[in-house]
Amino acid sequence: MMGPSAYLILSGILFAIGAIGVVARKNALIILMSVELMLNGVNVAFVAVGSYMGDPTGGIFAFMVMTVAAAEAAVGLSILIAIYRLKETIDITELSVLKW
Amino acid sequence: MEQLTALIIQKVPALAVAPWAVTLLLIGIVAFIILQFAMVFAGFGTYLERKIAADIQGRIGPNRVGPIGLLQFLADGIKLILKEDIIPTAADNHLFRMAPYLIFTGSFAAFVVVPFGFSLIAADLNIGIYYVMAVTSLVSIGVLLAGWASNNKWSMLGGMRAAAQIVSYEIPVGMALIPAVLIAGSLSTQDIIRSQGGLLGIFGWNLFHNPFSFFSFFLYMVAALAETNRTPFDIPEAESELVSGYNTEYSGIRFGFFFMAEYADVFVVSALATACFLGGWQIPFFNAASLPPVWANLLSLGVFMAKALALVCVIIWIRWTLPRLRVDQLMRMSWKYMVPLTFFNFLGVSLWVLVFKGKGIPQMIASIFG
Amino acid sequence: MEPILFTLFGAIAVGGALLVVTRKNPMSAALSLIMSLFAVAALFVLRQAHFLAAIQVIVYAGAVVVLFIFVIMLINVPENRLPIEKPTVYRLLGVVAAGLLMIEGGLASRNFSAPATAVGEVGSVEAVGHALFTDYLFAFEVTSVLLLAAVVGATVLAKKKI
Numbered sequence: 001m002m003g004p005s006a007y008l009i010l011s012g013i014l015f016a017i018g019a020i021g022v023v024a025r026k027n028a029l030i031i032l033m034s035v036e037l038m039l040n041g042v043n044v045a046f047v048a049v050g051s052y053m054g055d056p057t058g059g060i061f062a063f064m065v066m067t068v069a070a071a072e073a074a075v076g077l078s079i080l081i082a083i084y085r086l087k088e089t090i091d092i093t094e095l096s097v098l099k100w
Numbered sequence: 101m102e103q104l105t106a107l108i109i110q111k112v113p114a115l116a117v118a119p120w121a122v123t124l125l126l127i128g129i130v131a132f133i134i135l136q137f138a139m140v141f142a143g144f145g146t147y148l149e150r151k152i153a154a155d156i157q158g159r160i161g162p163n164r165v166g167p168i169g170l171l172q173f174l175a176d177g178i179k180l181i182l183k184e185d186i187i188p189t190a191a192d193n194h195l196f197r198m199a200p201y202l203i204f205t206g207s208f209a210a211f212v213v214v215p216f217g218f219s220l221i222a223a224d225l226n227i228g229i230y231y232v233m234a235v236t237s238l239v240s241i242g243v244l245l246a247g248w249a250s251n252n253k254w255s256m257l258g259g260m261r262a263a264a265q266i267v268s269y270e271i272p273v274g275m276a277l278i279p280a281v282l283i284a285g286s287l288s289t290q291d292i293i294r295s296q297g298g299l300l301g302i303f304g305w306n307l308f309h310n311p312f313s314f315f316s317f318f319l320y321m322v323a324a325l326a327e328t329n330r331t332p333f334d335i336p337e338a339e340s341e342l343v344s345g346y347n348t349e350y351s352g353i354r355f356g357f358f359f360m361a362e363y364a365d366v367f368v369v370s371a372l373a374t375a376c377f378l379g380g381w382q383i384p385f386f387n388a389a390s391l392p393p394v395w396a397n398l399l400s401l402g403v404f405m406a407k408a409l410a411l412v413c414v415i416i417w418i419r420w421t422l423p424r425l426r427v428d429q430l431m432r433m434s435w436k437y438m439v440p441l442t443f444f445n446f447l448g449v450s451l452w453v454l455v456f457k458g459k460g461i462p463q464m465i466a467s468i469f470g
Numbered sequence: 471m472e473p474i475l476f477t478l479f480g481a482i483a484v485g486g487a488l489l490v491v492t493r494k495n496p497m498s499a500a501l502s503l504i505m506s507l508f509a510v511a512a513l514f515v516l517r518q519a520h521f522l523a524a525i526q527v528i529v530y531a532g533a534v535v536v537l538f539i540f541v542i543m544l545i546n547v548p549e550n551r552l553p554i555e556k557p558t559v560y561r562l563l564g565v566v567a568a569g570l571l572m573i574e575g576g577l578a579s580r581n582f583s584a585p586a587t588a589v590g591e592v593g594s595v596e597a598v599g600h601a602l603f604t605d606y607l608f609a610f611e612v613t614s615v616l617l618l619a620a621v622v623g624a625t626v627l628a629k630k631k632i
Binding site: 010017018019021023025026029032037040043044051059060062063064066068069070071072073074075077079080089090091093 | 517519526530534564597627
């Protein structure tokens with residue numbers, strides 16, 4: 001029988017890797033994927049703790065997170081397509097029109 | 101699986117040292133049997149398809165290898181294995197190699213919950229039908245990858261069309277299966293079949309349960325045809341416009357994998373329709389549980405296969421009789437007609453189950469006559 | 471059995487995640503993302519959350535990653551026009567900060583222990599469905615509004631002419 005801390009540490013690792021992707025990459029597509037990774041790391045923690053405590057709330061939270069992740073991917077990718085049509089680039093450092 | 105392990109350990113006490121090894125071995129054996137079934141079925145499916153196509157077009161069809169051409173599929177298989185496996189230089193090597201395996205895994209993994217008989221099922225998961233929907237979504241990724249990695253305009257268009265089609269038709273497929281789930285109150289395929297038993301014979305089937313479930317069966321068959329990319333919805337492979345779609349560049353055994361996946365899909369669709377609407381392995385007017393286990397399993401396997409193969413034949417007939425749709429017509433059909441209809445059906449069945457406490461029309465009629 | 475499987479799938483999940491953030495080609499990154507997500511689904515199964523595992527596979531493999539691949543194919547940025555990623559001081563600092571976050575999270579959850587209650591099928595269809603349609607009904611209904619907003623937003627943003 002394993003304790004929940006292994007799952008929590010794994011979830012922390014996944015979250016941190018996702019965070020590295022978000023701060024260190026320039027490719028907007030990969031940044032969106034890293035956001036998915038971060039949300040997924042959180043889900044691992046929710047499900048593990050929920051199942052160890054015998055409470056379905058953890059599962060519900062994971063469920064909601066997945067819904068939000070799907071919505072986020074849809075909107076984020078359509079913004080990306082709109083930007084690519086306009087600027088022909090997916091490099092986020094080149095998208096600095098608001099920075100004067 | 102655990103019960104089987106326990107049984108084996110009970111019979112051979114020496115194995116009790118490593119129960120997990122027994123489980124692992126059992127899993128391997130079951131997976132091997134199902135894999136063999138899928139491959140033989142793909143071969144048999146091609147033979148059946150060619151024979152039926154020949155009949156419909158007034159030809160003879162395969163008739164050289166073996167009696168009435170029955171061994172044709174072996175010859176075809178050997179040919180596919182021996183052929184040179186060409187990988188185009190412009191293709192993305194790794195993705196190109198990986199795509200057929202992804203597609204085949206997606207179709208093949210669905211066999212886990214196909215209820216072949218009274219107790220013949222690889223794993224009676226409590227999320228049964230939902231599991232099938234989940235694993236078959238791998239197919240859409242594989243198809244997209246195959247189209248992209250070939251680095252060929254036809255393949256790319258075919259892959260895009262296929263993925264769009266699979267993703268759109270996943271909704272009607274799922275929604276059309278819900279009536280069976282609602283009536284049985286469970287997602288497990290075995291529970292759904294058990295709920296269709298009783299002494300009413302074929303009138304215990306979900307197909308005749310109420311008007312909505314009757315309608316649902318046909319909606320499911322149409323949507324599932326589209327999801328498996330079969331004619332009249334084979335736009336991804338439309339040979340008159342796209343050569344062969346996402347598998348244009350494939351040859352040799354990799355092409356064979358696409359073929360096997362297609363027939364595995366056809367069988368899974370028929371098997372699910374049988375399980376959810378046509379009573380699965382229920383032997384009419386018999387309670388399978390009252391027979392000795394061996395007979396119960398054999399008879400129920402026979403009944404199930406007969407129903408599933410009949411549906412496979414129907415799917416093949418449709419392929420050789422109907423012309424192909426256009427791509428915009430296909431999308432319009434999914435989003436403007438199939439999805440609203442399946443939602444309407446879903447509401448109807450929910451109300452029916454709520455109002456009549458899950459009783460079907462045949463049961464009500466039977467209760468009137470005592 | 472659980473520790474072995476946990477190590478296996480945990481390693482796959484972490485490996486896939488590392489590949490996502492290090493690949494240059496977005497297509498390989500998307501495939502690594504699928505690998506990672508599938509490993510996480512396997513971890514859910516390990517925690518008896520079968521229903522959530524199925525949802526994970528349907529939502530991610532069936533929808534989100536397909537969407538990603540679709541967009542990658544649609545905008546099809548040529549290899550030489552992908553952003554040039556050079557390590558700068560700020561980005562190194564970002565990596566260090568994320569690493570610190572990871573260590574901190576590990577330290578914080580090292581001694582976490584849950585009350586030893588009977589572990590039922592918490593993630594099964596019945597449990598999730600019951601909780602979803604009683605205690606969290608409002609949240610569930612609001613989710614549908616969120617999804618509708620996302621659908622409308624995505625259509626408006628991605629369409630050339632409305």
